Amino acid sequence: MSDLSKLTIATARDSLRKGDVSSVELTNAYLDAIAGSSKLNAFVHHTPDVAKVQAEAADQRIKAGDAPDMCGIPLGIKDLFCTKGVASQAASGILEGFRPEYESTVTTQLFDAGAVMLGKLNMDEFAMGSSNETSVYGDVVNPWKVDDRNLTPGGSSGGSAAAVAADLCLGATGTDTGGSIRQPAAFTGITGIKPTYGRVSRWGVVAFASSLDQAGPMTKDVRDAAIMLEAMCGHDPKDSTSMDMAVPNFEAALTGDIRGKVIGIPKEYHMDGMPAEIEKLWADGTAMLKDAGADIRDISLPHTKYALPAYYVIAPAEASSNLARYDGVRFGHRAKLAAGDGITEMYEKTRAEGFGAEVQRRVMVGTYVLSAGFYDAYYNRARKVRALIKRDFDQVFAAGVDAILTPATPSAAFGLGEMADADPIQMYLNDVFTVTVNLAGLPGIAVPAGVDAKGLPLGLQVIGRPWEEGDLLNVAYALERAAGFVAKPQKWW
Amino acid sequence: MSIDTETARRVAKLARIKVEDDALPALAQEFSAILGFIEQLNEVDVEGIEPMTSVTPQRLKRRADVVNDGGQQAAVLKNAPDAREGFFAVPKVVE
Numbered sequence: 001m002s003d004l005s006k007l008t009i010a011t012a013r014d015s016l017r018k019g020d021v022s023s024v025e026l027t028n029a030y031l032d033a034i035a036g037s038s039k040l041n042a043f044v045h046h047t048p049d050v051a052k053v054q055a056e057a058a059d060q061r062i063k064a065g066d067a068p069d070m071c072g073i074p075l076g077i078k079d080l081f082c083t084k085g086v087a088s089q090a091a092s093g094i095l096e097g098f099r100p101e102y103e104s105t106v107t108t109q110l111f112d113a114g115a116v117m118l119g120k121l122n123m124d125e126f127a128m129g130s131s132n133e134t135s136v137y138g139d140v141v142n143p144w145k146v147d148d149r150n151l152t153p154g155g156s157s158g159g160s161a162a163a164v165a166a167d168l169c170l171g172a173t174g175t176d177t178g179g180s181i182r183q184p185a186a187f188t189g190i191t192g193i194k195p196t197y198g199r200v201s202r203w204g205v206v207a208f209a210s211s212l213d214q215a216g217p218m219t220k221d222v223r224d225a226a227i228m229l230e231a232m233c234g235h236d237p238k239d240s241t242s243m244d245m246a247v248p249n250f251e252a253a254l255t256g257d258i259r260g261k262v263i264g265i266p267k268e269y270h271m272d273g274m275p276a277e278i279e280k281l282w283a284d285g286t287a288m289l290k291d292a293g294a295d296i297r298d299i300s301l302p303h304t305k306y307a308l309p310a311y312y313v314i315a316p317a318e319a320s321s322n323l324a325r326y327d328g329v330r331f332g333h334r335a336k337l338a339a340g341d342g343i344t345e346m347y348e349k350t351r352a353e354g355f356g357a358e359v360q361r362r363v364m365v366g367t368y369v370l371s372a373g374f375y376d377a378y379y380n381r382a383r384k385v386r387a388l389i390k391r392d393f394d395q396v397f398a399a400g401v402d403a404i405l406t407p408a409t410p411s412a413a414f415g416l417g418e419m420a421d422a423d424p425i426q427m428y429l430n431d432v433f434t435v436t437v438n439l440a441g442l443p444g445i446a447v448p449a450g451v452d453a454k455g456l457p458l459g460l461q462v463i464g465r466p467w468e469e470g471d472l473l474n475v476a477y478a479l480e481r482a483a484g485f486v487a488k489p490q491k492w493w
Numbered sequence: 494m495s496i497d498t499e500t501a502r503r504v505a506k507l508a509r510i511k512v513e514d515d516a517l518p519a520l521a522q523e524f525s526a527i528l529g530f531i532e533q534l535n536e537v538d539v540e541g542i543e544p545m546t547s548v549t550p551q552r553l554k555r556r557a558d559v560v561n562d563g564g565q566q567a568a569v570l571k572n573a574p575d576a577r578e579g580f581f582a583v584p585k586v587v588e
Contacts, residue, residue, distance in 0.1 A: 101568040198549050211548060240553050309533045320508065327509070329581050334574035343584050348511035360510050364520070365527055367508040368496075381534050383544035388537065390548065424523065425530050441548030466549065 004029055004167040005488060009073050009224040010251075012170055016062050016072045023062070023072030026170075027055040027116050030074045034118060034168050039493040042153075042162040044079060044137045045087045045120035054116040061114055069251075070231045071114025076121045076163045076172040081107050081215075082204040083117065090206040091125045091135040094354025095332040104204025105236045106173060106215050113231045118169050122159030125356045126323065127180055127208045130430035131419060132158025134358045139416050142188060143489040146454045149415040154184030154430070160218045161188040165489060171219040171228045175205060177212045178311055179434030182446035185218055186408035186459025189448040189487060191225045191480070192218040193473070196466045197441035198243040201236030209318035210241075212311075212438040222447065222477045226250035229469065245467065253470030258478045259293030261471075264401040268304035269433060271410065277452045278407045285405055285449050285460045288482035289475070299401060301392040306385050307436040308428060313369050313382035314439075319359075320366025326354060361424065390440040397465050403475045406433050408446040408459035433461060443469045445476045448485040457487065496524040 007026075015021045031051065034043050051074065058072035082088045082100035089095040103111070111117070125134040131152040132140040140158040142151040143166035153162040157174035161184035164172050174181040176194035185192030193216045200215045207213060217228035230251070235244040265286055270279070290296050328334035328350030335349035355363065369378035396404070410432055419427050437444035443466070446459040460479065464472030501521040505512040512520060566579055575582040 098572055101565075101571055196549070198551070237554070237556065241547075241549075241551075243549065243551065244554065303537065306534060306537055309531045312527065313531055313534070324509075328574060329583055330569075331572035332574070337584060341584060343586050344509070345511075346584055347509040351509055352511035355510065360508075361520075361523060361527075364501075364504050364508045364510065365524065368500075368504045368524065368528075369531075371504070371507060378531065378534075380544045381537075381539060382531075383546075384539035384542040385534055385537050386548075387542050387545040388539070390545065423526050425526060428530075439548075 004033060007170060008220050009170050009227050012073060013069050013227070017067060023055040023058040023116060024052070026072065027051050027074050027118070030118055030169055037166060037168050037493055040141050040143060040162050040166055041138055042122055042140050042159040042166065042168060043076065043119040044122045044159065047086055047117055047119045050086065051116050051118050054111065058114045058116060068113040068231070069227045070110060072116065073170050074116045074118050075110065076119060076160060076169040077107060077117050078157055078160050078173050078175060079120045079123050080127055080175050080206045081173055082206065083107055083120065087120060088206070089136070090127070091123045091137055092354065092356070092359065093136045093333060094326045094351070098332050102204060105201035105238060106205065106232050109234065110231055115231070121163055121172055124156035124158065125359050126206065126319070127156040127175055127177055128319070128358050128362055129155040130179070130183060130427050131155050131416070133416060134356050136356065141416065142413050143493065144188060144413060144456055145489065145492055146456060151413040152187065152416050154187035154413065156180040157184050157218060161185055161190060161192070164188070164190045164218050164220060166493070171217055171224055173215060173232070174218040175213060175215045176438065177208050177315060178438050179431035181216050181218060182434045182444060182459070182461055183409050183430055185446040186448070186457070187413040189457030189485065190218060190220055191222055191445065191447055192216065193225045193229055193445040193469070194437065194443065195229060195233065195469055196443045198241050199467070199469065200232050201234070201239040201242045203236055203238040207322040209315040210322060211318060212315060222473055222480045223251060223254060225445065226254060226473045248470050250470050250473055253474045254477045255474060256478050256481055258289065258475055261294045261402045261475060262400050263289050263294045263296050263475070264299035264396055264404040265296060266299050266301045266304065266404060266406060268301050269406045271432065275411060278410060278458065281450050281458050281460065282405070282407050285479060285483070288479060289405065292478045292482060297401060299396050299404070301396065301436070303385065303388045303392050304436060307389055307439055308432060310382040310385040310389065311435045311439060312365070312428060313378050314386060316362040316366030317370050317379050318366070320363045320370060323359070323363050326351065386439050389436055393440045393442060402465065403472060404463040406461045406463065408433060408461040412452045412456035412458055437463055442466055443472050445472060447476045447480050447483070449479065449483040450485065451487055455487070496521045496528065
């Protein structure tokens with residue numbers, strides 16, 4: 001078996017088609033790698049039997065000459081996606097034992113394209129978290145390690161990020177509500193794209209905040225992101241917010257030619273107290289795009305500062321509504337009841353036992369901001385501010401900006417447990433550069449662009465115009481080529 | 494805005510999450526910190542701005558008003574913690 005660390009989806013696809021390797025061989029190699037990765041705690045439900053059946057079928061299709069790009073490619077699937085007959089828990093105790101009777105649209109499309117599921121990936125509970133420390137399965141450990149500390153892979157798609165970075169799969173599905181694909185991608189030195197809101201169906205993905213949630217691929221490079229994203233996209237009548245629009249060939253957009261493209265640099269993203277390393281990374285990235293022929297322009301997005309507070313009204317409000325369904329009646333956990341307990345006690349005990357602390361906190365904050373007397377002051381005001389944040393972007397794009405370059409995160413990966421005593425808002429600040437993109441419904445991609453003084457990966461974010469993921473991926477591709485990031489974590493697990 | 498213990502108790506009740514009495518003060522303090530952070534929104538001039546309802550300007554698609562699914566009682570009940578005789582079973586609701 002060839003070295004898994006050198007394989008990408010694109011090279012594996014080409015080798016499979018040439019007959020140099022079979023999907024069964026590839027799948028077995030990844031299953032072995034996963035079996036030796038328990039210290040990372042990335043894969044939480046293993047599905048080798050599913051994988052072997054899918055790999056054999058993929059090999060048949062490849063032999064028959066009927067092989068889409070993703071055919072035979074071994075993937076990890078975030079636990080947020082419902083997979084038929086396979087545990088799908090959103091990393092929550094309240095969905096203990098839940099095995100969906102249906103398949104999410106995204107996984108249906110990937111499997112129809114011949115992709116292979118190796119297992120389900122760890123994450124923050126209900127995708128609420130930025131460090132993968134709120135999971136019922138325990139923390140995911142970042143494969144990057146520079147001292148004796150275990151580092152966070154970021155969150156909420158922390159298992160997906162760690163699995164791709166550690167070569168446990170060729171790609172993984174992620175979801176992004178405030179930065180949950182891009183921040184972990186940056187923390188682990190991989191690529192992750194959140195597409196335009198409505199590009200990918202949300203059907204069968206456990207809902208957190210429905211107006212913000214989007215699924216996307218997490219991969220080793222930009223080309224793989226283009227290939228996998230294309231297989232995930234498309235109109236779905238089962239999601240009324242999914243856009244009925246043709247899906248372009250994203251890989252074909254990767255020319256690397258960005259001459260004349262206007263790249264905006266938003267002044268409001270220079271945050272107080274931002275580490276010098278992040279400033280330098282951003283300046284270096286700007287210079288790379290300029291050298292590639294882009295036209296660099298200073299821009300202003302004046303409502304940036306209000307994005308996080310608006311998000312922490314809107315996301316909990318939607319979560320409190322979405323998570324009302326976990327009541328111990330239809331699926332998942334039900335608390336043991338005492339004599340005389342009625343249905344209200346059943347709800348209250350079930351939800352207290354089944355939800356972790358961060359989920360409880362957000363459900364209650366959401367309940368508060370939607371409650372009588374506060375709905376206008378909090379929820380409606382936040383939705384107005386959200387309209388202004390989107391308007392900031394609309395105006396910049398109308399003025400001719402093609403894409404926007406920002407840092408992906410305010411720091412490199414931090415140690416697991418280091419934020420345990422901080423107040424919740426400190427953790428929320430991880431999403432300061434990414435959350436605006438969800439509020440405005442735009443596509444955004446994190447690309448690894450360098451390492452910090454300790455050798456940990458750092459990422460840059462490119463934000464694109466709505467529905468122009470192809471152009472966005474091409475700018476990211478130019479950045480990736482210029483940055484030449486090749487560092488990999490040393491295997492210690 | 495500062496949240497008192499009574500408000501925290503009321504919110505927990507509304508959210509149907511059991512919170513023990515001794516955990517309420519800490520919860521109230523967390524709510525106060527988060528709401529304090531959210532209060533920044535009051536600095537923004539939102540005069541004349543419509544609250545956003547859809548981030549993409551699109552009209553929701555309509556479909557024919559016909560039955561397109563059904564007959565899945567067993568699948569629907571499969572994951573229930575307690576299902577009996579084709580129904581979800583819950584503690585007695587009506588005395």
